Amino acid sequence: MLWFLLLKNSKMTAFICTRFAQSILVLFIMSLLVFGGVNLVGDPVEMLINPEADQAEVERVIRELGLDRPVTEQYWYFLVNAFKGDLGSSFIFGEPALKLIIQRMPATLELALFSLFISLIIAIPLGIYAGYNPDSKASKVIMAGSILGFSMPTFWVGIIFIMIFAVQLGWLPSTGRGEIGTFMGINSSLFTLNGLSHVFLPALNLALFKISSVIRLTRAGTREIILQDYITFARSKGISEKRVVLIHVLKNILIPIVTVVGLEFGSLIAFSTVTETVFAWPGMGKLIIDSIYNLDRPVIVAYLMIIVTFFVFLNLIVDIIYTFLDPRVRIKGDHQ
Amino acid sequence: MNPKLRKFIEFCKDFSSNKVALVAFFIFLLILFVAIFAPLVSPTDPYDLNTVSIMNSRLPPFSEDFSGNYFLLGTDGAGRDMVSAIFYGLRVSLGVGVLSGIFALIIGSFFGISAAFFGGRYESLIMRIVDIQLSFPSILVALIILAAFGKGVEKTIIALILVQWAYYARTARSSALVEINKEYVDAARCLAFGNTRIMFKHILPNCMAPLIVVGTLQTAHAISLEATLSFLGLGLPITEPSLGLLIGNGFEYMYSGDFWISIFPGVALLITVASINLVGDHLRDMFNPRLH
Numbered sequence: 001m002l003w004f005l006l007l008k009n010s011k012m013t014a015f016i017c018t019r020f021a022q023s024i025l026v027l028f029i030m031s032l033l034v035f036g037g038v039n040l041v042g043d044p045v046e047m048l049i050n051p052e053a054d055q056a057e058v059e060r061v062i063r064e065l066g067l068d069r070p071v072t073e074q075y076w077y078f079l080v081n082a083f084k085g086d087l088g089s090s091f092i093f094g095e096p097a098l099k100l101i102i103q104r105m106p107a108t109l110e111l112a113l114f115s116l117f118i119s120l121i122i123a124i125p126l127g128i129y130a131g132y133n134p135d136s137k138a139s140k141v142i143m144a145g146s147i148l149g150f151s152m153p154t155f156w157v158g159i160i161f162i163m164i165f166a167v168q169l170g171w172l173p174s175t176g177r178g179e180i181g182t183f184m185g186i187n188s189s190l191f192t193l194n195g196l197s198h199v200f201l202p203a204l205n206l207a208l209f210k211i212s213s214v215i216r217l218t219r220a221g222t223r224e225i226i227l228q229d230y231i232t233f234a235r236s237k238g239i240s241e242k243r244v245v246l247i248h249v250l251k252n253i254l255i256p257i258v259t260v261v262g263l264e265f266g267s268l269i270a271f272s273t274v275t276e277t278v279f280a281w282p283g284m285g286k287l288i289i290d291s292i293y294n295l296d297r298p299v300i301v302a303y304l305m306i307i308v309t310f311f312v313f314l315n316l317i318v319d320i321i322y323t324f325l326d327p328r329v330r331i332k333g334d335h336q
Numbered sequence: 337m338n339p340k341l342r343k344f345i346e347f348c349k350d351f352s353s354n355k356v357a358l359v360a361f362f363i364f365l366l367i368l369f370v371a372i373f374a375p376l377v378s379p380t381d382p383y384d385l386n387t388v389s390i391m392n393s394r395l396p397p398f399s400e401d402f403s404g405n406y407f408l409l410g411t412d413g414a415g416r417d418m419v420s421a422i423f424y425g426l427r428v429s430l431g432v433g434v435l436s437g438i439f440a441l442i443i444g445s446f447f448g449i450s451a452a453f454f455g456g457r458y459e460s461l462i463m464r465i466v467d468i469q470l471s472f473p474s475i476l477v478a479l480i481i482l483a484a485f486g487k488g489v490e491k492t493i494i495a496l497i498l499v500q501w502a503y504y505a506r507t508a509r510s511s512a513l514v515e516i517n518k519e520y521v522d523a524a525r526c527l528a529f530g531n532t533r534i535m536f537k538h539i540l541p542n543c544m545a546p547l548i549v550v551g552t553l554q555t556a557h558a559i560s561l562e563a564t565l566s567f568l569g570l571g572l573p574i575t576e577p578s579l580g581l582l583i584g585n586g587f588e589y590m591y592s593g594d595f596w597i598s599i600f601p602g603v604a605l606l607i608t609v610a611s612i613n614l615v616g617d618h619l620r621d622m623f624n625p626r627l628h
Binding site for chain 2: 026030034148150151154163271273274303304311
């Protein structure tokens with residue numbers, strides 16, 4: 001028995017090591033891609049040096065950036081500097097790119113977390129209802145709505161929200177982040193009324209595609225659970241239907257949903273680029289889009305490297321968690 | 337009767353059993369027709385500077401200008417007729433979406449089928465790349481490519497191909513794995529046919545059904561993604577005004593209440609994407625209920 005556990009654990013360790021090595025490899029390839037994109041496609045001098053610089057300044061910066069050296073050497077310096085946390089300075093703000101991105105990170109995280117909260121609050125009750133009464137008219141409307149939610153382009157829905165709630169009705173503000181409050185040492189606009197009014201529309205917009213997918217997940221889960229023996233048993237004990245749904249179904253459905261949604265948190269961060277641009281939300285996503293407009297190359301490179309690193313390690317953690325939760329993942333060569 | 341024809345008629349009957357999908361299919365055909373013949377069916381040429389007048393800018397829907405031109409959906413900031421701009425935009429959006437879909441289908445099925453056929457390290461490598469790529473959200477993959485290499489028509493198409501090929505590769509591999517063990521493949525091997533011939537003349541045709549399903553759903557996704565990227569200013573250049581760019585153009589007039597400039601192109605986009613999705617959903621149910 002002990003021997004078996006050891007074997008199992010050594011397999012697990014080997015698995016984690018392979019995945020870690022793969023993550024490093026992916027990061028390396030991404031750095032090649034980003035470096036290649038910035039430095040080899042197009043003129044690096046034009047892209048990396050402030051267009052307002054004069055000739056002497058241009059030559060000084062070329063020497064300083066090492067652009068007169070061979071490409072391989074340049075790439076090596078890029079890697080070494082990236083390891084030191086130096087990803088260059090923004091042309092526009094004149095500050096280190098890394099610092100700019102970290103400054104804007106809380107706004108993006110706040111938006112993503114709040115929209116996650118909204119999507120769960122809206123989608124779980126609707127999904128349970130649709131799973132509990134699969135043939136009712138309301139359920140069909142809910143399911144049709146979720147298909148529509150998949151088809152609707154997020155940015156366009158955002159524009160419609162602005163038109164209805166901000167321009168026509170004037171209920172909620174449509175741009176920027178509101179007042180920032182402090183609660184338990186955390187600064188966030190979620191702690192003030194003004195801040196909440198600002199975050200509501202963008203968060204709802206970002207939540208839309210998540211709502212559609214959580215409704216489907218919850219409905220499928222509810223339909224499965226309702227047929228289980230313990231539900232029949234609970235009913236036979238004379239427990240009210242309300243309690244069966246609210247306690248027994250909800251409790252069992254919550255675990256897989258929270259797991260899946262939590263693991264997909266990264267996609268909310270990726271999609272927030274679109275929502276932040278529509279609602280002028282001062283997060284990382286808006287920063288990258290603005291930087292692309294302004295050809296602020298150091299910020300673009302820094303953002304891409306940070307977001308790729310974030311995703312690579314998020315995926316690594318997800319993979320490891322899954323191996324602990326679901327032993328089938330460990331079977332070699334299973335790509336289904 | 338020709339057995340192929342009979343099979344086709346049976347397929348049509350089967351497809352028509354779902355009325356929603358049938359209606360969606362006809363709507364999609366209509367959109368396709370409008371997109372292909374945009375210069376013929378549009379009331380005006382929105383990009384002909386001789387006919388577009390800045391005097392007509394931002395006219396609301398159902399309005400008429402002094403020379404009697406009627407604008408059903410109003411005009412945009414430059415005085416272009418919205419109906420015509422949407423027809424031309426559909427052309428660009430569908431063109432980019434379908435073109436990238438076809439390339440991704442070719443590349444993806446090539447790698448998918450060859451991975452299943454040869455197996456071993458080659459298969460592990462290809463499928464590992466597919467897995468890694470699918471672990472990134474599609475918008476992020478496109479964003480990385482377009483942010484690093486800049487915008488443009490070819491770059492947008494390349495980004496869309498890179499986003500999609502992995503889905504085709506995975507689908508092609510899993511259906512090819514089933515086909516490879518069938519007798520006709522053994523028979524072809526016994527006849528000493530070349531690997532390429534077996535893979536693409538024998539196995540590929542039998543993998544087409546799931547690939548077509550993925551193709552429909554992926555094309556809808558690609559059109560929507562292209563619109564998003566163009567709206568963000570990362571996708572197509574201003575010379576190729578797709579629906580996404582039209583919506584983006586209208587966005588600046590939103591706050592002054594001129595809703596039609598960005599709402600109507602969006603409605604066109606929504607109808608296009610939703611009709612393709614509904615057809616794809618039904619095809620999926622028809623071909624293979626276990627898929628996904």
